[in-house]
Amino acid sequence: MSLCAEATLPDHPFIAEMIRQTRAFDSYGVNAQLNTTELLQPYIVTKAQRREIPIIGDPDEEILARLKAYYSAIAMRIEAGCGMMATPLFSLSHEGFGRVIISVGKLLVLDRSLRDVHRFGFESMESLCEQAETLVDKALELVRAHPDAATA
Amino acid sequence: MSLCAEATLPDHPFIAEMIRQTRAFDSYGVNAQLNTTELLQPYIVTKAQRREIPIIGDPDEEILARLKAYYSAIAMRIEAGCGMMATPLFSLSHEGFGRVIISVGKLLVLDRSLRDVHRFGFESMESLCEQAETLVDKALELVRAHPDAATA
Numbered sequence: 098m099s100l101c102a103e104a105t106l107p108d109h110p111f112i113a114e115m116i117r118q119t120r121a122f123d124s125y126g127v128n129a130q131l132n133t134t135e136l137l138q139p140y141i142v143t144k145a146q147r148r149e150i151p152i153i154g155d156p157d158e159e160i161l162a163r164l165k166a167y168y169s170a171i172a173m174r175i176e177a178g179c180g181m182m183a184t185p186l187f188s189l190s191h192e193g194f195g196r197v198i199i200s201v202g203k204l205l206v207l208d209r210s211l212r213d214v215h216r217f218g219f220e221s222m223e224s225l226c227e228q229a230e231t232l233v234d235k236a237l238e239l240v241r242a243h244p245d246a247a248t249a
Numbered sequence: 250m251s252l253c254a255e256a257t258l259p260d261h262p263f264i265a266e267m268i269r270q271t272r273a274f275d276s277y278g279v280n281a282q283l284n285t286t287e288l289l290q291p292y293i294v295t296k297a298q299r300r301e302i303p304i305i306g307d308p309d310e311e312i313l314a315r316l317k318a319y320y321s322a323i324a325m326r327i328e329a330g331c332g333m334m335a336t337p338l339f340s341l342s343h344e345g346f347g348r349v350i351i352s353v354g355k356l357l358v359l360d361r362s363l364r365d366v367h368r369f370g371f372e373s374m375e376s377l378c379e380q381a382e383t384l385v386d387k388a389l390e391l392v393r394a395h396p397d398a399a400t401a
Contacts, residue, residue, distance in 0.1 A: 246395040
């Protein structure tokens with residue numbers, strides 16, 4: 098029995114999208130047998146866990162899939178919020194440095210530098226949801242401020 | 250003596266930028282001893298040459314550097330045309346498929362799918378300049394149409 102099987106996930110609309118995207122990025126069904134709590138567990142990297150991870154390291158395929166699932170879930174929430182397609186684009190070096198953008202029409206609604214991707218994770222599920230929601234809200238504000246570019 | 254040393258480059262503002270960017274992407278100075286005509290020669294892939302290249306292939310580092318130099322030169326021309334910073338972003342698979350965007354502020358002024366990058370090249374220098382100028386003009390039109398997003 099898994100250690101985290103008893104934990105409950107926060108009741109947040111972002112969680113459902115995270116589950117959907119994490120399953121979508123699991124192309125080979127490696128995690129198909131996990132329950133939702135176990136599935137999202139790797140997104141949690143506490144301060145203590147982070148200290149154990151070397152400062153410099155190359156991100157592996159699994160962590161890249163998590164990073165992409167996270168920003169794809171944000172894109173889906175932006176899409177749900179404005180009714181227009183939101184597309185993420187990742188540009189990452191082998192060393193885990195790069196940039197992610199999300200566009201709606203011709204508008205960049207999210208534009209972030211990525212670094213230390215091999216240590217990608219959140220203190221808690223609540224913190225993950227809060228940070229994502231902040232990014233979604235900012236993106237939707239931009240869509241409202243520049244509707245012409247967003248629909249171009 | 251190089252075969253192409255006698256050829257002349259078209260008198261086009263894009264050529265100067267192509268030379269600058271191609272030199273910039275030559276981090277190790279491998280091509281430092283080449284004259285400008287020799288330097289830009291690899292951008293020319295004629296129909297006959299294209300037929301010799303396998304349909305499927307992984308792009309090597311040199312061709313990726315040329316692709317990036319080309320779109321960076323376009324970004325520089327956009328910058329020169331509107332007086333605002335234009336930033337390219339590449340997202341490419343190992344197989345040479347992907348997407349390139351150029352943003353000015355929060356506006357996507359160029360957004361292209363990339364494919365068959367291992368066969369990247371142009372019929373002639375004139376054709377390279379014309380195609381680039383078309384992309385630059387379209388981007389500048391977008392900046393004029395959505396000045397609020399471009400300056401956001």
